[in-house]
Amino acid sequence: MNGRMQGVLRCLAVAAALLATGATNLASAQDRVAKSNDPQTQTAVADYNAGNLGAALNEFHQAAERGSRLAQFNYAMMLLNGEGTAVNVDEGKKWLRKAADANMSHAQYVYGKMYDDGEFVERDPAEAHRWFLKAAQQGHVQAELALANQFLDGRGTERDNKQAFVWYKKAAQGGDMTAQYVTGSFYERGGDGVDRNLNVARAYYAAAAAQGDPAARLKYQQLSAQLRDQKEVKPQ
Known part of the structure; x- marks a missing residue:
């Protein structure tokens, strides 16, 4: 993964987390990531922002398993970036696709960008x-x-x-x-x-x-x- 794509993915992960808490001042409005009403996702967001990446990873995973699109997206980003864990491209792509299939527009955009740039997948x-x-x-x-x-x-x-x-x-x-x-x-x-x-x-x-x-x-x-x-x- 080159530095350009890594930077994009990390920023998107942060943007999604910030939007989930309503703190949109540091995230672009065009990200259009819905707020999450799931308590565990909100806890994961708080841990992510506090730098508690291991805890955030586990909480995002659990919430993702229950169907939270935002948790699926953020969990995917953390796996692809190796935040709080070793890089796991296959699992990251799997969870990003789940969020995209669940009609999360931002996940759809990021998934499409991967194919457009040829990052993690064949172009x-x-x-x-x-x-x-x-x-x-x-x-x-x-x-x-x-x-x-x-x-x-x-x-x-x-x-x-x-x-x-x-x-x-x-x-x-x-x-x-x-x-x-x-x-x-x-x-x-x-x-x-x-x-x-x-x-x-x-x-x-x-x-x-x-x-x-x-x-x-x-x-x-x-x-x-x-x-x-x-x-x-x-x-x-």
Whole structure:
């Protein structure tokens, strides 16, 4: 497992735990991991956050066995990362799949990402597409972006710029900075079923710029100047 994927999985485990306790200030809202009403899962979350990884692992396992999707997900992440135990890829994948099959959108996204990146499994963009679609249909923003990228690249599915735009726009409306920039570029150039609209494009660039995207800030400034010049040009 390379460092990039390990970092992603660890952050997701923490995000899920934080969301379970309602402490969303350090987790992205797009994770969309439901709160858990299971007392043992809540205890496991508390132990995980306190660094009591061995206890958290056992508690997540017990709650996972009883069907808690959040416990299944977090238990899988701990196994895949080797937190509180030795790395156990087979068991980790098994429990992640259980959470995904239980319709947990974040687990579906992570499971799809494993196939998209070829981490722990043979790379299979079509299988990744299937799981990204399941999560995206539930409004999972990261999955919407991943799905849009696949449609744009023709990876795991036929290339379809119109579908790419649909999912980029959904992710943009969900607050994803990259999707906001790309959606702005669709409106700036037009085509692929999108009517060219520089005002709308500028609005999406502004949203991405407000999140710190320097390229979006430059685009916003350029379009602002272009629209201002057009307004100043009077018909003869």
